[in-house]
């Protein structure tokens with residue numbers, strides 16, 4: 597997902613529904629990006645903070661216990677999602693208000709009639725033993741205001 601979004605050290609990566617924080621922690625560790633993880637579950641936020649400490653990227657990331665619909669995400673340059681299609685659809689208006697050029701990547705779930713700018717099939721897991729999983733990932737670029 598981070599590769600598809602072409603993440604750079606200048607990016608601010610928001611993972612909405614960040615779970616254990618792996619996406620923003622990886623963005624910080626591999627790409628040197630700043631990251632913000634939002635999750636409504638306090639245990640996930642606790643775990644994410646611990647994981648950031650272990651990975652040595654506490655200075656680049658922060659985690660916020662919040663509802664992703666209420667969180668201020670205006671400084672995002674990349675947004676990552678692994679939610680549900682109905683949640684993506686509800687989020688669309690908030691995402692379309694982000695700075696034009698902001699990249700949005702979603703694991704598995706699309707945005708209905710907002711067609712992605714890119715799409716990839718990702719194979720993960722142990723395909724040698726037939727345990728491989730296939731994930732569809734989607735990239736959208738927030739268009740200039742007059743094209744929305």
Ligand SMILES: C[S@@+](CC[C@H](N)C(=O)[O-])C[C@H]1O[C@@H](n2cnc3c(N)ncnc32)[C@H](O)[C@@H]1O
Nearest residue numbers: 611613614615634635636637640662663664678
């Ligand atoms: C499938 S996990 C994805 C975790 C992480 N983004 C990843 O890809 O590894 C979805 C996460 O979204 C969180 N979540 C669901 N609804 C939310 C909401 N309204 N606001 C914030 N977090 C939410 C859940 O608590 C869960 O941790």
